[in-house]
Amino acid sequence: MSKELIRLVNCQMAFDDEIVLDDINLYFNDKEFLTLLGPSGCGKTTTLRIIGGFIKPTSGDVLFDGVRINDVPPHKRKVNTVFQKYALFPHLDVYENVAFGLRLAKLPEEEIDERVTEMLEIVSLKGFENRKVSQLSGGQQQRVAIARALVNRPKVLLLDEPLGALDLRLRKDMQNELKRIQQAMGITFIYVTHDQEEALSMSDTVVVMDKGRIQQIGTPEDIYNEPKNAFVADFIGESNILDGVMLEDRLVKFFGRKFKCVDAGFEKNEPVDVVIRPEDIDIVPPDDGHLCGTVTSVTFKGVHYDTIVDFKGFKWLIQTTDYNKVGSYIGIRLEPEDIHIMHKSEYSGMFGDYSSYSAEYDEMDDPEVYLEGSSEEAEESAEGGEDEE
Secondary structure (H helix, E strand, O other): OOOOOEEEEOOOOOOOOEEEEEEEEEEEOOOOOOEEEOOOOOOOHHHHHHOOOOOOEEEEEEEEEEEEEEOHHHHHHOOEOOOOOOOOOOOOOOHHHHHHHHHOOOOOOHHHHHHHHHHHHHHHOOOOOOHHHHHHHHHHHHHHHHHHHOOOOOOOOEEEEEOOOHHHHHHHHHHHHHHHHHHHHOOEEEEEOOOOHHHHHOOOOOEEEEEOOOEEEHHHHHHHOOOOOOHHHHOOOOOEEEEEEEEEEOEEEEOOOEOOOOOOOOOOOEEEEEEOHHHHHHEEHHOOOOEEEEEEEEOOOOEEEEEEEEEOOOEEEEEEHHHHHHHOOEEOOOOOOOOOEEOOOOOOOOOOOOOOOOOHHHOOHHHHHHHHOOOHHHHHHHHHHOOOO
16 A cells, blocks of 8 residues: 655645635655646646745645645755756756756765766666757756756655647657656656646546646546546546436436436436547447437548537537548447446536537437337347446
8 A cells, every 4th residue: 555645735825815726635645656637727836836845835734754844945855846947057968967966965976976877877868978958859858857856866756747848759758758767766756737648648646626626536547437527527538528317326318318327326317417438439320329410520530530420409529430421410329338427516518519509400309218229139238338337
């Protein structure tokens, strides 16, 4: 079991009476890669700065190894930070940039050499010792900044959007590199980003934030597959989010049809948000479909087509490798495990419709109700998926 390293207790942060962090309670485990994820202005960088000691919370406590550190200055915390702007010293070579903190600490030359050499090996910059910083690529400069932060052997490394300045290919390479470095060093990384793919690919734990509050904490898989509300569902990946009613455990109604699902624990007839991920939807001939609609837009994305389909004026996004031309009338099938149910929240009704306009299609006005389609075969396949989480 992981040991807790840092805890934020009821942390609030206000600037000029504007609340930027609203009662944050959060803990970070030793050797964990945790990402604070959210849009600009959600409070993630403020949270990072509080942990680093650059600002003091308006109220609440910051605990490190169980000890309150609100008044401990940044240089006395066992924490180092890598910013988006690497702040390297242009007049020093790679070796001296990395050695800088150790020289300040007046360590013996032999130990400095040993630690700098070890760090350059870990960040894959062996042989670059005498290279000027200006001669390095963006990814190499970023690794020098990480080596400089890690050579002091902090218990925690804070990373504030450190890949923001890199191009897409380099970002992807550096994501793998950061995860590798974190595992090699065995220390806690607390990472800030607004890039959902970055958060999902690197993290052990993701904390999704909005409006100064934590919306959900979980593994990347949990957050993607079981979003807590419409904000999380929309921010992490693409989602079709519909209004529904939970008739009973594992039975939901939307668009006038009843569907089996795998969720339980809701009130009888509770209004809910229904999430269906675009990649989980199967396109079938209209006669075999649980729902039928008209294709209004198709965009080729390399691996798949982003296909917008109009169901009764509500536009769904479907990601499929099959091409369906604009104007074609199609059916879709949904298995119970493809349907995710969320409680209503302040975000309900704000996300999920992929239309810039809404046009009524009379093909969906049929009042007949389907329970996982009409065939017995569909019933059996629905029941088979009920127990799968």
